[in-house]
Amino acid sequence: MRVLICDDEENIRNLMKRFLSMEGIEADAAENGLSAQRYMRENPYDALLVDLRMPGMDGLSLLKWMRDEGFRMPAIMISAHGDVSDAVAALKQGAQDYIVKPFDPEEVVIRIKGLVESQNLRNMVESGKDGGSTFIGESxxxxxxxxxxxxxxxxxxxxxxxxxxxxxxxxxxxxxxxxxxxxxxxxxxxxxxxxxxxxxxxxxxxxxxxxxxxxxxxxxxxxxxxxxxxxxxxxxxxxxxxxxxxxxxxxxxxxxxxxxxxxxxxxxxxxxxxxxxxxxxxxxxxxxxxxxxxxxxxxxxxxPPLRERKSDIPLLAAYIISKYNRIMGMRISGFTPEALEALKGHSFCGNVRELENIIERAMIFADSDVIDADDLDLRNTLDAGRSAAAPPSECLTLRDAEREAIIRSLHRWEGNRTRAAEELGISRRTLITKIQEYGIEI
Ligand SMILES: Nc1ncnc2c1ncn2[C@@H]1O[C@H](COP(=O)(O)OP(=O)(O)OP(=O)(O)O)[C@@H](O)[C@H]1O
Ligand SMILES: [Mg+2]
The missing domain is CATH 3.40.50.300 (P-loop containing nucleotide triphosphate hydrolases)
Known part of the structure; x- marks a missing residue:
């Protein structure tokens, strides 16, 4: 999550930056409306915290500019005590919330988080409507x-x-x-x-x-x-x-x-x-x-492969659940902590598509509206048994897996192709073709 703070008072900028970063939220600070515009053009933000009264371009004009330009992240207005009519104007201009000075920074952080979450949900629903895709990822x-x-x-x-x-x-x-x-x-x-x-x-x-x-x-x-x-x-x-x-x-x-x-x-x-x-x-x-x-x-x-950005797994998983709830008319609410841990420990050689398949299957098999580790059935996947810390090269393509299976079987049967073919469940001819294709030496 990334937030832009726009306030002409340096101590407010610093205070909010500190409280946001304690929650692991990235924050940039602009000292006036113009600089905020520049930040917004160059970076994606999930929310904006903006002071109403600032010299030069004030908060209301900034809000109006944002909406005209099509920025859709939620904005929270900060107003001084007594600026009630301004606050009303701000809400009309599309601010989602306003806060009166002096404020409790912790509460502001909570409100920002709440707004961003509901905005994310709204985005998902909307993008689902037109069949578009939502690009998820906070890592x-x-x-x-x-x-x-x-x-x-x-x-x-x-x-x-x-x-x-x-x-x-x-x-x-x-x-x-x-x-x-x-x-x-x-x-x-x-x-x-x-x-x-x-x-x-x-x-x-x-x-x-x-x-x-x-x-x-x-x-x-x-x-x-x-x-x-x-x-x-x-x-x-x-x-x-x-x-x-x-x-x-x-x-x-x-x-x-x-x-x-x-x-x-x-x-x-x-x-x-x-x-x-x-x-x-x-x-x-x-x-x-x-x-x-x-x-x-x-x-x-x-x-990057999903195994190199595991912090995206919970958010992607939640998104996938909401997507399939909609498609399949289900009401799965989430995962047990064990299930989430299991997902984070999996190496996902098939990346997000594999995550999606695993969750879709789990939703169908889940007995309750919460998915637990057993429902995920992670043993049943290509990279099962590989440790979470496995280096990327440990991820097998289907071809790699096939080649490995053939080599192992030939080894076990001391090069006897008939036996190996039987074990692998393919014809002897197919086996010989594959041995040539993969350049396997016997
Ligand atoms: N960041 C993401 N946010 C939401 N969904 C994602 C994200 N990345 C992948 N997906 C989902 O994972 C699945 C695979 O994604 P996509 O088809 O874009 O992969 P790809 O890289 O094009 O794969 P391939 O090389 O096999 O064509 C899709 O269902 C897609 O919606
Ligand atoms: Mg593709």
Whole structure:
């Protein structure tokens, strides 16, 4: 949680900063309205504590500016004794609460926390309504990422999002779109790895009637469809080399030509790309063009795996519960302390997606409206049995797990493929194919 304090009195700024930080709440302090505006443009805040009377821009004008600019965090007004009519004006201007000087700082902290909590709930409900996503995360790592998003979303810079599977790359892409200047335009997503190679080009660029056999009608490509909005190139690491050149040209010239077309047209879509592959490594191995990499890598957002930001687990878990309560019409209220501990001790190789799956399943199996450790059934997951402190490399992909299982079984049966295949529950042929595929030596 991060709070902005705006007051011309230095001792109030210092006092509130101290009390907030004792509660683990980050706080910045501005000495007047102008400086508060600057802080708010550059950082995301969960709440604002603002003095009504200040020289220069006063609290009311600041409030009005905030609402005009679309800032939606709750604001608490501080007013001097006797300023009742001003306080009323403040509430009308959208302040959620007001406090009269002299005040008890501890009580102010409690009120701030309460307001932020109810605001978070409201945000969740709203984002659920339009099917959008809420970007949850209060850890230092996620706070830093939120800051990058807030800073770059309004620009037109190309963003490259990287991170393991399930870390929330798509959530970030949508968040960038939501906070961008093109948020009223479309968010068009394409999963590069999911489209057959021979169709990819026409999906992206579109074609004119008669461009090739079967092109009976003109087709609009995704670059065009995303005009005035965002084009999300998901799994960009799977882009075939021939197409990489073409995409590079589009990004350089900001123009596209439909297949079979003669004239080019400008593209005006914000480009966001994501991949769970290590693009730098792919560049080194010659699988991904270096020039395209640099074109995409203008702003880089690297999502850390969930096991490296465990402090986000409780908040994410609460969010997931509220999401599935809504979807499944349930009334699960939360976790037992043991269940929460168990979650924090899990290594989540599948990241937030795994957390979501575990909780969804637990909600279905829970006997009461509180989820306990048994409901979570953490033994039944890929990384079960691995210690919480396991280094990241201990997280297995499905392929790793398969390879390991084969090696172990072959070892146990002293290289006898028939026996090993039987034990693994696959045919001997499949086993031999996999041995070759994984380069396993017997
Ligand atoms: N910070 C977050 N706040 C809320 N939900 C999240 C967050 N991060 C991830 N999720 C949820 O976790 C799931 C996986 O997220 P997402 O699809 O964005 O991951 P990804 O990084 O794109 O994964 P992949 O590489 O497998 O495509 C989604 O259901 C998403 O809503
Ligand atoms: Mg994804």
């Amino acid at each position: 230092a790592e996620m706070a830093a990422i939120k800051r990058i998003i807030a800073k770059t979303a309004p620009s037109s810079a190309t963003v490259l999002i990287t991170g393991e599977s399930g870390t929330g790359k798509e959530v970030v892409a949508r968040e960038i779109h939501r906070l961008s200047s093109v948020s009223s335009g479309p968010f068009v997503a394409i999963n590069i790895g999911g489209v057959p190679e021979n169709l990819l080009e026409s999906e992206l660029f579109g074609y004119e009637k008669g461009a090739f056999t079967g092109a009976v009608q003109r087709k609009t490509g995704l670059f065009e469809l995303a005009a005035g909005g965002t084009l999300f190139l998901d799994e960009i690491g799977d882009m075939p080399p021939a197409l990489q050149v073409k995409i590079l040209r589009v990004l350089q010239e900001r123009k596209i030509t439909r297949l079979g077309g003669t004239s080019s047209m400008p593209i005006n879509a914000r480009i966001v790309a994501a991949t769970n592959k290590e693009l730098e490594k792919q560049v080194r191995e010659g699988k991904f063009r270096e020039d395209l990499f640099y074109r995409l890598n203008v702003v880089r957002i690297e999502l």
